[in-house]
Amino acid sequence: MSIPMHQLPEQQPTVWQPASVEEALRLKRQWGEDAVIVAGGTWLRTSWENGLTPMPQHLISLGRILALSGLTVGAEGQVHIGPALNIADLMRNGLVKQRCALLVQACAEIAAPSIRNLASVGGNVMTRTGDLIPALLAMDAQVRRTNGTTEQTTLLSEWLTPTNAQGQHDELMTGILVPAKTSAAASERQEKASRKHEFYLKVGRREAFTPSVVTVAGRLTLEPDGTIAHIAIAVGGGSAVPSRLTRAEAGVVGKPLSKSTLKALHQDVMADFQAVADDYAGVSYRKQTAANLIISECYKAWRKGGGGHASQP
Template sequence: MASGQEDKMMSPSVWHPRDATEAWTFKKLLDADAIYVAGGTLLRTQWEAGIATMPKHLIDLSSIPGLKGIVKEEHSITIGALTPLGDCRKDPHVIRHYPMLADAIRSIAASSVRNLATVGGNIASRVGDSLPVFIVSQAEFEWNTGLSPMTEDASQWAERLQEQLPKASHLLTRVHLPIIEETELVPKRFGAFHKVGRREAFTQSLVTVAISGGIKADGKLAEIRIAAGGGQTIPHRLPAAEKLLKGQIPNRELLGEVHQAVMNGYRPKSDPFATDEYRKKAAANLIVMELWKACGEPSGAGREQDGVK
């Protein structure tokens, strides 16, 4: 057991910045010796499991004013990065305009964790279960980069992460979700999130999928966005499946092709809990099921495939 003296030497310094730019400045100066802490739920698990080492300095984001809460504007909903997942899940604007975000958050941990864990921490972890929803919702992430705020499309951000780590000093401050209303041209909108874990609730994800889109008056699909993640997979879009659906009225044959495109395009990161094949099939089945639900039973004999029989 470590002595009191050793404990003291190992205890990190905790900094309480007064605003986002001060937090960014601390991080810039202390560099790899410091880390941002929001709710601390993920970090604590990583430290306890020995996956990450406790740095010399912790930058506590919780004291920064103005980064917590949800505001509805005329055409968007803005979520402060420090908003607890539990608050976001219960927010009336989120429930009304983004029920799939509420569904995704409900699938994360348990309410005791969700009351501490933040939206920003879930996103910045790069594998948070809420991420596919932000990716398909055309969300914009606003970062404090020391100078002027930088805003980036969630889907582009996630795409960039496939190749390079994000700048550790960039501080997520807000998430902007557009409010996309139904119009005469696109009278029906749909969106859904699914998580597959090893049990029904309070479980890590094996697969997460999100889909959003619209159906035009003539039944043709518009603005389809599909993303898949889960486990340690950084969620990503499935452009080939999206392209197949663009401007189409789904029939059995098309859904079979989409199923195959999801299987081919989804790149799950392997772990001992499930095979890649299982994850791909689960993702493809869920996407096709949601399309089926949104558009009604597809017509046409088409060829038979897993999940599209």
């Protein structure tokens, strides 16, 4: 239940607008736990208004640091997304539509358009349960962050682990990196030799504008004979930290997309998904739903390629 306006604290936070990453980190160190770094602020505002966290004394805005709101392509074709870029602008970007279609699909499932105009990509990731995370995990995305002195780049899957989470309050995210796709010519050759399928699915308590109960994302490549050449699967939902199901992936790579393979994959997803229960859904429901969605998408990939071989599911 939201806090009525008359119950909000009379003392409103001081807003700081640093012009550089170094200045933002310096202010954070100066004010410590009394300060919060903010981009769009939509998730933080919800926490304050619902009384989940106290409103801080200081807000450190990233709005004036233009480098954190940009989108560029590196020399090797890697897409570099500024963490302060809002979700709506990311969706509208032609380069992102061309190279990161799975991410655009995930963006469309987040909240209402008015929220997407404010909410930042980095803020969604910083929640550690955001709906963009499964798509980014399936795309092997990396996180770039700095402590003001040194900058490090880490796989998002590693950044999400509890060990890495301990030191993140002293750092600032400076970029989200999505690996490059192959060149157009190479991609065309690969398409002729194999079949690719991407998917992003979110199950909520209603059709739209709702927190996720289960979210799955994946990328699948099949050889002409139906053999699984590559698969990446990520799951999340609710308060669970999304993760890649690497053991389940390894168990099916190199195998034909057959009924027995899908049955084994279903069992592995059920076993490996670290779902978290809440008032809306239990662990078993989340696990079953995630496994069913993933198997359904694998079957769609087989159907899209025409099916018809002996090992059909």
